[in-house]
Amino acid sequence: MSLNKEQVKEIAQLAKLSINDSEIEQSTIELNNILSLMAELGKIDTDHVEPMAHPLEMSQRLREDVVSEADLSEEFQAIAPKTGKQHFLVPTVIE
Amino acid sequence: MHTLSVAELSKSLKNKEFSAVELTQHYLDRINRSDLNAFITVTDELALSQAREADAKLANGSGSVLTGIPFAQKDIFCTKGVKTSAGSKILDPFISPYDATLSHKLNIENMVMLGKTNMDEFAMGSSNENSFYGPVKNPWNKKMVPGGSSGGSAAAVAGRLSPFATGTDTGGSIRQPSSLCGITGIKPTYGRVSRYGMIAYASSLDQAGPMTQTAEDAALILNAIAGFDEKDSTSAPRDVPDYTKSLRDSIKSLKIGIPKEFFLEGLDSSVEKVITESMKEFEAMGAKLQEISLPNSTYAIPTYYIVAPCECSSNLSRLDGVRYGYRCKDPKDLNDLYLRSRSEGFGDEVKRRIMIGTYALSAGYYDAYYLKAQKVRHLISEDFKRAFKKVDIIMGPVSPTTAFELGAIKDPVSMYLADIYTLSANLAGLPGMSIPAGFSNNLPVGLQMIGNYWSEEVLLNAAHQFQTQTDWHSVLPENI
Amino acid sequence: MPPINFKLKPIGIQSYLRIFRGIIMAWETVIGLEIHSQLNTKSKIFSGASTEFGAKPNTQACAVDLGLPGVLPVLNKEAVHMALRFGLAVNAKINQHSIFERKNYFYPDLPKGYQISQFEIPIVGKGAIDISTKEGGTKMVGITRAHLEEDAGKSIHDLYEDYSAIDLNRAGTPLLEIVSEPDMRSAKEAVAYAKKIHALVQYIGICDGNMQEGSFRCDANVSIRKKDTEELGTRTELKNINSFKFLEKAINIEIERQQDILEDGGNVVQETRLYDAVKDETRSMRTKEEANDYKYFPDPDLLPVDIENELLTEIKNSLPELPTEKKNRFVSEFGLSDYDAENLTAQKSLADYYEAMLNDGADAKVSANWVMGELSASLNKNQIDIQDSPISAKELSELVKRINDDTISGKIAKGVFKDMWEGNGRVDDIIQNQGLKQMTDVGAIEGIIDGIIANNSEQVEQFKAGNTKLLGYFVGQVMKATQGKANPKQVNQILNEKLS
Structure with a gap:
């Protein structure tokens, strides 16, 4: 499997990264080089192998339903790039 | 002062040979004179105030063994009120409003944070050349890289700018720079040290650990940072032993497995020689060597470079310029805000991995990439399970070469090959360690040790015993 | 002489067809519902922040809800138990091993850039519930699955000029998404099903059911097909419905819109449509123009949820x-x-x-x-x-x-x-x-009736001549005279006696 420039653009859009036309050539080559490294996995028979999403064979621990967090909104708002009255602001979204 | 280990400093502080403030000032002076670029942020004032508090505790005898010990914190751990950048422009404006669990644990010991160390952006890299804050120099040869991603931490310890440092290891990021800088580093079992507040690269692989001068120091620090954390679902609810207790145990009859796959083509012969000689040292101490096979470990690179990018592509989505961090100037609409904030904020390697991960998870490719990789991951960990039925510990090289020159490796794929021996421990979740084992062309060579799950004691014990018989760990770079 | 020019009124053949299409075309409507039910836990599904409604913006969004770098989710026990209560109440298959996945997409009120949800293995599998039909019978509606997930925050578009405002108080509120089979055949059935689920979640105490506050939200998947065909038509998803009345309206409008398209020879586009209650119309959500690719994968920050048999028994026994x-x-x-x-x-x-x-x-x-x-x-x-x-x-x-x-x-x-x-x-x-007590004194009632008979001799005569309908008139007079306090039974009885 190898990617063409159009696909690379689509992936970039999906990942919310912009790639300009001067970078696209180089990016496509690099990504294809990396993907060719992955092709090696095709050699291994994994038909009866369970995927391993996690190194630990543990179950999810459940937290008691208790409110433990204080209101730190002032501190959080202080580090935000753009805020209004207690809101985070982004350019108007048209729905 | 700066040539002393944590264990030695602890005694000196207790005996009032010098105060924590004096010690801290000494290190701050060394950092300020240093040209290694090991630190992103130096927290002078904070350090001195922490040192004063530590001195007060030491004076009234209420301090712990680690009270007053200065350290360097990898800039991947959130530290309240201090910039936490993860080596990235996108987090350059980020002053963390909270402490990572690890930061908190070191705070309650009244330790002294000297600053935040340089690193590859979001821990992605093997040379520390991917930092927004510029590359770090290797104290053994300033033309060389320190390794990555915990390159700043490794250089800080090797250059004695700090008695020890913290690191994180997703594919070798503690062990490889430890090896390249000639220090001791341990990546504990996945789940041993809390990941809460440690900026995630690949959540199922990331694990924090100490980077120190000696195995004994690593045991002391691990005692403080290991243990269950209710804020981390992947933290193991297991008791933590006192890692210093077993350091002095005999390693007679320790069964060492040597995977033949770690000694194939690609391993620098001078590195191989150092590793082979260190094995002989273990043999001389009574350990039993045997060859083992980890057949699927040869697929660790493609497996890792699918799993880690998949997870990171999602983990880094939160860096969107909305709630914190870098936002581009005058975004014209929401899409522009996202695209430019992220494209201007992330470096090339991070973008590459986000792209790879996005592709590997996307509709139609998930099975071929992500799922396939997770299956091979299973096979890799099964190899280890089989091996640990026969042996107590696995040893081999950390890195195929010693430190390479800054700028020497430009091709991303060639850089990925630097992690060939370290990735499989992360994929399986096993503890791994790097200890100084010798030199090649005046550059340090590290020996890798991989243990069974939760067997950090075995690793630290073997490492400490090796360090009682050798002095590679106490050799210093010039002019230190 | 100019030729006579017959012209049809410009109402158009399509309109006639539309009028008779119920008969001519015989469409069948197919509806499935996705109900988002906010679980009434005290704290959020993955953090210890409060879920209380109506707080000042962002005051109930903690570090985890904000998706700060380094934070991690830990699952709320109560949310899991509530999901199990629902599953057991609809006799569903409980998946005793379920996993959480990440649904990846960028939106300003989705702080992490992904929603933690369940995809491959939801905690609640197949179940069913009976609804009453208008014919007076019952109909079984299949429940495909119910899974746990976190709610997003809120975007407010009319508060600041040039900016949308983000309030993350709701982010991380536990949701149980209940997905039905496409078993409903009319808007009325869909409403009956939604009401049934609405009642159920309140019965078992997992949701307050408040639709105004968004605690209970319905999305409807609507398609139509020719009667007696098996294959489903292309469906649209209707969102933004916050009452049962609007649910019915939105579905009916959408059915009509789809019929218009198909009968004009067009194709229904698979898309998400917003219901606008003010204009009473559905419209396409343009923001979803990019192909959706949610890149689901298991959330590495969370481990599989394993449910013991004992817990299931315990919850089953505790159901009301x-x-x-x-x-x-x-x-x-x-x-x-x-x-x-x-x-x-x-x-x-x-x-x-x-x-x-x-x-x-x-x-x-x-x-x-x-x-x-x-x-x-x-x-x-x-x-x-x-x-x-x-x-x-x-x-x-x-x-x-x-x-x-x-x-x-x-x-x-x-x-x-x-x-x-x-x-x-x-x-x-x-x-x-108010002296409203009924008169039980027979003598007193008789006295009043005697007076009325005496004053209405004309009507009495007519009654006796056979116009028995006039009894009502007399009863009315008595009630009027007693201000309604006479016992109507008694009045009837006495009147009948006296007039015969």
């Missing part, structure tokens, strides 16, 4: 009587009709109120009529929940008892009810103070 069980009991124990029992059990609070009346000794059928009649009407009119009714179950049961023991007539009782509603005292005091 469910609506269907309650309905059946109301029919068999109180002799109610299916219809009455269904209505009374539609809301747990209503059923509780009704049962409290019966426990107080009120008659079952009369109580049923009053609860569903006067009481419900007054509550609806004043938009009051039954929990906040100004007339308590005990008070209403007193009123019913006074009807049954012939103290007052049903008609008088309506006036008493009004007084009670307005807070003018208790039943017996009102009857006493």
Whole structure:
């Protein structure tokens, strides 16, 4: 499997990264080089192998339903790039 | 002062040979004179105030063994009120409003944070050349890289700018720079040290650990940072032993497995020689060597470079310029805000991995990439399970070469090959360690040790015993 | 002579077709619902922040909800238990090993750039629930699955010029997304199903059901197909529906829109459409123009959820009587009709109120009529929940008892009810103070009737001549003279005697 420039653009859009036309050539080559490294996995028979999403064979621990967090909104708002009255602001979204 | 280990400093502080403030000032002076670029942020004032508090505790005898010990914190751990950048422009404006669990644990010991160390952006890299804050120099040869991603931490310890440092290891990021800088580093079992507040690269692989001068120091620090954390679902609810207790145990009859796959083509012969000689040292101490096979470990690179990018592509989505961090100037609409904030904020390697991960998870490719990789991951960990039925510990090289020159490796794929021996421990979740084992062309060579799950004691014990018989760990770079 | 020019009125052939299409085209509607039910836990699904509604913006969004770098989720036990309660209540297959996945997409009110949800293995698998049909029967609607996930925050677009405002208080509130099979065939059925689920989640105490506050939200997948075909048509997803009334309207509008398209030879586009209650129309959501690729994968920050058999047994035993069980009991124990029992059990609070009346000794059928009649009407009119009714179950049961023991007539009782509603005292005091007690003195009633017969000789003659319809007139006169206090039965009886 190898990617063409159009696909690379689509992936970039999906990942919310912009790639300009001067970078696209180089990016496509690099990504294809990396993907060719992955092709090696095709050699291994994994038909009866369970995927391993996690190194630990543990179950999810459940937290008691208790409110433990204080209101730190002032501190959080202080580090935000753009805020209004207690809101985070982004350019108007048209729905 | 700066040539002393944590264990030695602890005694000196207790005996009032010098105060924590004096010690801290000494290190701050060394950092300020240093040209290694090991630190992103130096927290002078904070350090001195922490040192004063530590001195007060030491004076009234209420301090712990680690009270007053200065350290360097990898800039991947959130530290309240201090910039936490993860080596990235996108987090350059980020002053963390909270402490990572690890930061908190070191705070309650009244330790002294000297600053935040340089690193590859979001821990992605093997040379520390991917930092927004510029590359770090290797104290053994300033033309060389320190390794990555915990390159700043490794250089800080090797250059004695700090008695020890913290690191994180997703594919070798503690062990490889430890090896390249000639220090001791341990990546504990996945789940041993809390990941809460440690900026995630690949959540199922990331694990924090100490980077120190000696195995004994690593045991002391691990005692403080290991243990269950209710804020981390992947933290193991297991008791933590006192890692210093077993350091002095005999390693007679320790069964060492040597995977033949770690000694194939690609391993620098001078590195191989150092590793082979260190094995002989273990043999001389009574350990039993045997060859083992980890057949699927040869697929660790493609497996890792699918799993880690998949997870990171999602983990880094939160860096969107909305709630914190870098936002581009005058975004014209929401899409522009996202695209430019992220494209201007992330470096090339991070973008590459986000792209790879996005592709590997996307509709139609998930099975071929992500799922396939997770299956091979299973096979890799099964190899280890089989091996640990026969042996107590696995040893081999950390890195195929010693430190390479800054700028020497430009091709991303060639850089990925630097992690060939370290990735499989992360994929399986096993503890791994790097200890100084010798030199090649005046550059340090590290020996890798991989243990069974939760067997950090075995690793630290073997490492400490090796360090009682050798002095590679106490050799210093010039002019230190 | 110019030729006569016959012209059809410009109403168009399509319009005629549209009018008769029910008959000509025979479309069948296929509806499936996705219901997002906010679980009423105290804290969020993955953090310890409060879930309380109505707080100041962002004051209930902690580090985890904000998706700060380095934070991690830990699953709320209560949310899991609530999901299991639902699963067991609809006899669903419980997946004792389920996993959380990340649904990746960028949106400003989605702080992490992904929503933690369940995809491959939801905690609740296949189940079913019965709904009542308009023909009076029941119909089984399949439940495909129900999974746990976190809610997103809110984007507010009209607060700042040039900016959308993000409030993350809601981010991380636990949701149970209940997905039905495409088993509904009309908007009415869809509403019946939604109401049934609405009642159920309140019965089992997992959701407050408040649709205004968004605690219970319905998305409808609507498609149409020719009758007697198997294959499903292309569906659209209707969002932004916050009442049962709008659910019905939105679906009907959408059905009509799809019929228009198909009958004009077009194709329905698979898309998400917003229901606009003000304009009463659905419109396409343009923001979703990019191909959706959510890149689901197991969340590496969370481990698989494993449920022990013991826990399932424990939860099963703790479930209250469910609506269907309650309905059946109301029919068999109180002799109610299916219809009455269904209505009374539609809301747990209503059923509780009704049962409290019966426990107080009120008659079952009369109580049923009053609860569903006067009481419900007054509550609806004043938009009051039954929990906040100004007339308590005990008070209403007193009123019913006074009807049954012939103290007052049903008609008088309506006036008493009004007084009670307005807070003018208790039943017996009102009857006493206003002298509303029924006349039981036969002599007195006879006296009044004698007077009326004497003053209406014309009508008496007509009656005797065979116009028996005039009895009503006499009864009316008596009631008027007694201000309604005479017992109508008694009046009838005496009149019949005297006039024969």
